[in-house]
Amino acid sequence: MSLEVNDLRVHYRTLKGDVRALDGVSFDVADGEIVGLAGESGCGKTTLGKSLIRLDGRMRHVGGTVALDGEELPIGDDRAMNKRRFKDVSIIPQYSMSAMNPTRRIGRMIADLLGSRGIAYRDLKRELVQRLELVGLPEKVLDNYPIELSGGMKQRMVMVISTLLDPSLLIADEVTSALDVSNQKAVAETLVRFRDMGFVKSMIVVTHDLSLVYQIADTIMVMYAGRIVEKASAETIVKAPQHPYTKALISALPEVGLEYGDRKLKSIPGKPPQLLNPPTGCRFRARCPLAGDECAEQPPLVGIDRGHEAACWKLEESNARA
């Protein structure tokens, strides 16, 4: 097991109270596995990604544990985490377009960064240049300022920087959202290549774009309102989803949704709930076509099949309807 997350709870402290953005999240990621993390905007995907590497000032680790390669990740302890960042866990942030210091040449910035970790830039330069070539960037970008790179180039540059120390776990947050279609495809393929070449052991790819993550992920996790509602192989999530929320997400997809024959495309009515005072019971209840009395209790995440879990009281009924 590369990554084990157990009942993780992370809240945002606000003046109005705690926003429970992660409310009891448990999952594993195996060595070499690419896990896609999907769900509508505001479901807590970014929060989960950030929790695994760096809590920002308003985030509080309220409960639960995270272990990476059998060793605990001290996510609530910024100092202790610092040693693990970049080397063990790394992230390609949502804001890659502005992730690099605009007033420093990229090579200098990397040298500063490595130097601060006690690594000589010289020693890694050859490897760095090779990886740049791999993603189609010439060596001379190291002498450029970020402003001189196009959006796609910046994205690839940040990908190379984040994975330079061969982290065990890589979190990629909406890495394709800011790009055009051809760049999206290239970036997605590069992520797979990085895994295949052993630059990173395992990966969590955060996206609201299920069709993209379907192409590269081994496993897909669907999040709703701070909890995981379904986890299964990418194939199963797209072809045979069990949870009413996953079904709604899939049927809202244009190209994949077509496989459902004559069912019409529809977006899911309503919005995910506020996490300041989340509703009790199943959080999808207000939007769920199957909701019933038992749904006032929170459904547990239970195994359905090998590697397939879902959290819903009416899985069988939901199957019958599909």
Add this chain to the structure above:
Amino acid sequence: MGRYFRRKLLIYGVTFVIAVTINFAIPRMMPGDPIARMLAQNKVSNVESAARMHAYYNDLFGLDVPLWQQYLNYWGALFQGDLGVSLFAFPSPVSSVVLDALPYTLGLLLPAILLSWFVGNGLGAIAARSKWLDNTALPVSYLLTAVPYMWLAILLAWVGGVILGWFPVAGGYSFSFSGPQFSWNFIVDALHHWFLPFLSLFLVALGGWAIGMRNLVIYELESDYSNYMQTLGAPRRLVRRYAFRNAMLPQISGLALQLGVVVGGALVTEVVFAYPGLGSLVLDAIQNQDFFLLQGILLFIVIGVLVFNFLADVVYVLVDPRTRLGLEGGAS
């Protein structure tokens, strides 16, 4: 980039020509005989000297030649540093009256602006990372910038000069000296007179720099690149170094802009502390209706502002790769 500077130079050049032209036009647009009027107003009653001055100005204006010729002559004189003769300090030429006052103004404003810039930026940068200093330095800074300058200056003059009696409250040097001279005694005396007006200018500018720097550093520390560095485990020291450097960039152009107003003098300061300098000179010129002197000072101020604004433009572009590269991209 070259195109950018050429365009800027052109703009500043045109501004300069317009300013000089206005300077040229004002006395000529006044109704009646400007020379006779000025002589009358300045009560040059001595018939001989009045006649001499009338002849001199007639000659200077060259009122007997066509206007375009007068205009060219005016430019010609200007390039030779000839700004005419001051009425109120007759018969000193305007240029020497202005040059005499200039050292006081520069000696007061340059140190005040530069020192407040250094100290303010230092304080601001530290306040951005120290809760304790932020809670003490920041309110003081806001107080300093919020206080009306006039009030602060009078307070300083009153406390330092009247109550404590540590500093003289008027003049650039004591009356016991007949004029500026190079002697140890004179320098000490001049510094003694210089201190209070300097302090008032220093204090009032300090708060602004400190607040600006603090906010800039905090902004940079919360920016995406700072966050990214931290997720990659960069130590605080490195993150702060980057933030500080980037926060300095707008402050550097701000300094260049501030220096532009130096030449205008600090009118209020020089009035409150009865300190010699361009500011007091402006006042003298107005009170004595000395248009030539006023024109001369105005020209100085215009040149100063233009030169330093251009400098600010240059600095702004050179210091920040974003603007520099943006311009290079645009020019090619």
